[in-house]
Amino acid sequence: xxxxxxxxxxxxxxxxxxxxxxxxxxxxxxxxxxxxxxxxxxxxxxxxxxxxxxxxxxxxxxxxxxxxxxxxxxxxxxxxxxxxxxxxxxxxxxxxxxxxxxxxxxxxxxxxxxxxxxxxxxxxxxxxxxxxxxxxxxxxxxxxxxxxxxxxxxxxxxxxxxxxxxxxxxxxxxxxxxxxxxxxxxxxxxxxxxxxxxxxxxxxxxxxxxxxxxxxxxxxxxxxxxxxxxxxxxxxxxxxxxxxxxxxxxxxxxxxxxxxxxxxxxxxxxxxxxxxxxxxxxxxxxxxxxxxxxxxxxxxxxxxxxxxxxxxxxxxxxxxxxxxxxxxxxxxxxxxxxxxxxxxxxxxxxxxxxxxxxxxxxxxxxxxxxxxxxxxxxxxxxxxxxxxxxxxxxxxxxxxxxxxxxxxxxxxxxxxxxxxxxxxxxxxxxxxxxxxxxxxxxxxxxxxxxxxxxxxxxxxxxxxxxxxxxxxxxxxxxxxxxxxxxxxxxxxxxxxxxxxxxxxxxxxxxxxxxxxxxxxxxxxxxxxxxxxxxxxxxxxxxxxxxxxxxxxxxxxxxxxxxxxxxxxxxxxxxxxxxxxxxxxxxxxxxxxxxxxxxxxxxxxxxxxxxxxxxxxxxxxxxxxxxxxxxxxxxxxxxxxxxxxxxxxxxxxxxxxxxxxxxxxxxxxxxxxxx
Amino acid sequence: xxxxxxxxxxxxxxxxxxxxxxxxxxxxxxxxxxxxxxxxxxxxxxxxxxxxxxxxxxxxxxxxxxxxxxxxxxxxxxxxxxxxxxxxxxxxxxxxxxxxxxxxxxxxxxxxxxxxxxxxxxxxxxxxxxxxxxxxxxxxxxxxxxxxxxxxxxxxxxxxxxxxxxxxxxxxxxxxxx
Numbered sequence: 001x002x003x004x005x006x007x008x009x010x011x012x013x014x015x016x017x018x019x020x021x022x023x024x025x026x027x028x029x030x031x032x033x034x035x036x037x038x039x040x041x042x043x044x045x046x047x048x049x050x051x052x053x054x055x056x057x058x059x060x061x062x063x064x065x066x067x068x069x070x071x072x073x074x075x076x077x078x079x080x081x082x083x084x085x086x087x088x089x090x091x092x093x094x095x096x097x098x099x100x101x102x103x104x105x106x107x108x109x110x111x112x113x114x115x116x117x118x119x120x121x122x123x124x125x126x127x128x129x130x131x132x133x134x135x136x137x138x139x140x141x142x143x144x145x146x147x148x149x150x151x152x153x154x155x156x157x158x159x160x161x162x163x164x165x166x167x168x169x170x171x172x173x174x175x176x177x178x179x180x181x182x183x184x185x186x187x188x189x190x191x192x193x194x195x196x197x198x199x200x201x202x203x204x205x206x207x208x209x210x211x212x213x214x215x216x217x218x219x220x221x222x223x224x225x226x227x228x229x230x231x232x233x234x235x236x237x238x239x240x241x242x243x244x245x246x247x248x249x250x251x252x253x254x255x256x257x258x259x260x261x262x263x264x265x266x267x268x269x270x271x272x273x274x275x276x277x278x279x280x281x282x283x284x285x286x287x288x289x290x291x292x293x294x295x296x297x298x299x300x301x302x303x304x305x306x307x308x309x310x311x312x313x314x315x316x317x318x319x320x321x322x323x324x325x326x327x328x329x330x331x332x333x334x335x336x337x338x339x340x341x342x343x344x345x346x347x348x349x350x351x352x353x354x355x356x357x358x359x360x361x362x363x364x365x366x367x368x369x370x371x372x373x374x375x376x377x378x379x380x381x382x383x384x385x386x387x388x389x390x391x392x393x394x395x396x397x398x399x400x401x402x403x404x405x406x407x408x409x410x411x412x413x414x415x416x417x418x419x420x421x422x423x424x425x426x427x428x429x430x431x432x433x434x435x436x437x438x439x440x441x442x443x444x445x446x447x448x449x450x451x452x453x454x455x456x457x458x459x460x461x462x463x464x465x466x467x468x469x470x471x472x473x474x475x476x477x478x479x480x481x482x483x484x485x486x487x488x489x490x491x492x493x494x495x496x497x498x499x500x501x502x503x504x505x506x507x508x509x510x511x512x513x514x515x516x517x518x519x520x521x522x523x524x525x526x527x528x529x530x531x532x533x534x535x536x537x538x539x540x541x542x543x544x545x546x547x548x549x550x551x552x553x554x555x556x557x558x559x560x561x562x563x564x565x566x567x568x569x570x571x572x573x574x575x576x577x578x579x580x581x582x583x584x585x586x587x588x589x590x591x592x593x594x595x596x597x598x599x600x601x602x603x604x605x606x607x608x609x610x611x612x613x614x615x616x617x618x619x620x621x622x623x624x625x626x627x628x629x630x631x632x633x634x635x636x637x638x639x640x641x642x643x644x645x646x647x648x649x650x651x652x653x654x655x656x657x658x659x660x661x662x663x664x665x666x667x668x669x670x671x672x673x674x
Numbered sequence: 675x676x677x678x679x680x681x682x683x684x685x686x687x688x689x690x691x692x693x694x695x696x697x698x699x700x701x702x703x704x705x706x707x708x709x710x711x712x713x714x715x716x717x718x719x720x721x722x723x724x725x726x727x728x729x730x731x732x733x734x735x736x737x738x739x740x741x742x743x744x745x746x747x748x749x750x751x752x753x754x755x756x757x758x759x760x761x762x763x764x765x766x767x768x769x770x771x772x773x774x775x776x777x778x779x780x781x782x783x784x785x786x787x788x789x790x791x792x793x794x795x796x797x798x799x800x801x802x803x804x805x806x807x808x809x810x811x812x813x814x815x816x817x818x819x820x821x822x823x824x825x826x827x828x829x830x831x832x833x834x835x836x837x838x839x840x841x842x843x844x845x846x847x848x849x850x851x852x
Contacts, residue, residue: 029707029710029711029745029746029747029748029749029750030707031707031708031710031711032710032711032714032749032750032753033711034711035715036712036715036719036843036844036847037847039708039711039712039715039824040823040824040825040847041823042708042823042824170820172820172849173820173849175850587841587842588842629842632842632845632846632851
C-alpha cells in the first residue's frame, strides 16, 4: 500500500527534496549531488525498489521528521502538527486542542483518523481524538506522516479528511541513554529518560519514562489562572528483532497516567438554568501492547501481521468512560506480472465500552465488532511514467452495517523533476456511540407559558439509532516539482463533496428540547495547499506551508436553521501560513524560527449554542529557539513560544472549556545523550 | 453478518497468492551509486592532519579488491576535496594503500581484513567497508543497511588515534560512534 511504513519513507524522500532519487540516469551518478541526510533517506534494497518508484504517492502527503520536531521546539504531538499544510491546529487550553484536516474544526473534530504505530487512537465514544492522552517520548518519534484527503481505502472508516500516522523509531536506532530536563514559565517542566541497547545480535530494545507539567494559561474573561495545568506521566518500551534478513518483528507497549486540572464550563447541575463553573481534575489512564511480524517472501511479496490491545479510561466531570480494544490485522503485498503491485488485507476489531453517567454525558455500555477487508492494485501503465492505483475497503460495523470506500488514483511523471497526481475517493465516518445511543446535556433554559414561568427545560444532544454514516466524495490533484537541487514545491488541490453530514434537529419533548442527531447537512469543501522547501545554503533552510480553505454547508430546511452550518464553515481558518527557518550560526549553534499566521474564525458561545457565534481575531505566532551543542552528547535549548503576544484565544470550545488565552511560553531544556 | 463469507473468500485468495514464488535480484547498481555518494561526503567531512592537507596533488580515493562500484565512481573524478582533484585508484594489493587518503575495502578482502587494518594503523587513512563488524574490528567507517536505507558506524576512537578528525555533523548522523 502506498502509505505503508516503507513507502511512506519514500514519501519522506519526496518531501525532504530528493526527487532525483528516482531519476534513472545511466552514465553519471546523480546521487553525487546529494548531501548525507538526503542519501540516508534513499532506500536501496529490493523492498525499497518498489517504494522508490512510489516515492511520490498519489495523495497529499506531508512528512514531519524528527529533525523538524526537534528544531520546532514543540513539546506535544498536537502542536507539531501545525507544521503541516492543510491541518488546522488550535490550542484550546494546555491539555486540549482542536486538530482537524481541511475543516470541521472542533474539540470533538471527527473526520481525521490518527494512528500511533498503526494503533488507532480515534475514540469511538464521540469520534475524535483525546489529544491529551497521545504522548510518547518526542525524541523517539521517527516521523509523523500527515495525509490530507480520504484514506478510507487503506485505513477504513473515519479517515474522511485525513490520516495522521505517528511512527516511532525502530529500537536499533535508539541505542544509548537519553536524559532530558526542562523548565519554563508558568510552572512548565518536563523530564524524560530513555535507555536503549542490543539484547542480542538480532534484538534491540528501549525503555522510556516521561513526565511533563504544562504551563497554565489565563482565562479570557478576567485574566485569572485558567487552571489548565496538565501532567502526563508515561512509560513504555519497544523491542525490534530481525531474526533473518527477510523477517522482522516489533513488540511495543505503553502505560500512562495523566493528571491535571481543568475548569468545566458551562457545567449544568441540578435544575438551575444557569451554568456553573466547576473546578475539576483531569484523569486519563491507559495502556497498550502491540506486536507486528513482517516477512519478505521474495519477488516483492511480503506478509505483515499486526495485533494490538489497547485500554483507556477517562474520568472527569464530563466523561467517565473506559474502552478495551483488540485489533487484528493481516496484510499481504505482491507484485503481479511485473507491472502490478497488489496489496490486500483483512482486519478484525473488537471494542468494549464501559460508561458511567456524568451530569453532562450519558452513554450506554457497548460491545462492538468491526470486520474489514481491502484490496488495492497499483498498475504501472507506462514504465516509470504513469501509474494507476485502484482499490476499495469493505467494512462491516455494528452501527451502519456494510460500508465501501473505493478510490482511484493516477500518478504521472512527465519529466524527471515533476510528478502530477489526481484521485477520486469515497470515505465515510461511521457513527459514534453518542450519535446513535447517547445523550449530552448542552444547556438549560427557563421555560415559560406566555409570561408565566413553568419550569426548567433541558437541551440535550440526543442519540438517534437511525443516524447513518457521513460521506465524502473527494476529488484531488497535486503537483510536486523539484525546481532545483535545493528548492522543491508540493501543491495540492481538493474538492470535497459532503453528504449526510451530522447536525442536530431540535425536537420538543415536554419542557426539554432534544437535539436529535440527524444526517442533514450537505455541501462542499475546496482548497489549495502548498508546501515549499528551500535550502539556499548548507547552513540555511526554509519551509513554507500555506493552506486555503473554502467551505459551503447547507442544513436541510426541514430539519433546522442554517446557523449551525454557517458556524461549522467559519470554525476553520480560510487562510493559514507557516514559515519555518533553521540557521546554523556556527558549528555548534543553531537558531530556529517559526512564524505562523492563522486567519480569523468563529467560535461558539457555549452557554447559548443557539445564539450568535463570536468572531476570534486572526493571530500571528512567532516561536524561536536557540540550540547549543557544545559537544555531541549535550544539547541545550532556549525556546520561546508565542513571542509576539501575551496571549490569544485560538479556539472557543463548543463546550466544557471556558475561553482561554494561550500565553507566551519560555523554557530552557537540556538533553544529554550518551 | 454477511461480512464473514466475504472475508473468508479474501483470505483464501490471499493464501493462494502465497503459494507462488519467484525470485528477483536486488539492485546492487543503485546501492553502490548511493555508496559512492556517501564516500564523497565522508571525504568532505573529514580533516586529515595538516601536512597531508597542504600537500598539493590529487586526493586519492582507492578501491581495494573487487570493485563493486563500476561506473558509479567515475563521476567523482569531476569533484574536488579541499580544492584537490580526486584520483580514483583501483587496486588488488593492500600494499598499495599507503598512498590513499580514503580506501573502500571491498567484501572480497574479508580474509585479508586484519592485514589491511595493520597496514593502515597509525596512518591518516579513512577505511570504509560494508563488511559486517568492520568498524568494531578497527576500520574507520562501516556501512549499515537499516530498513533498506543506508547508514554508517564510525570508529572515532581509532580514527583519532590515526590522526583523523570528523566534523560533528558527520558524527551526529552516524548510527553509532565507537
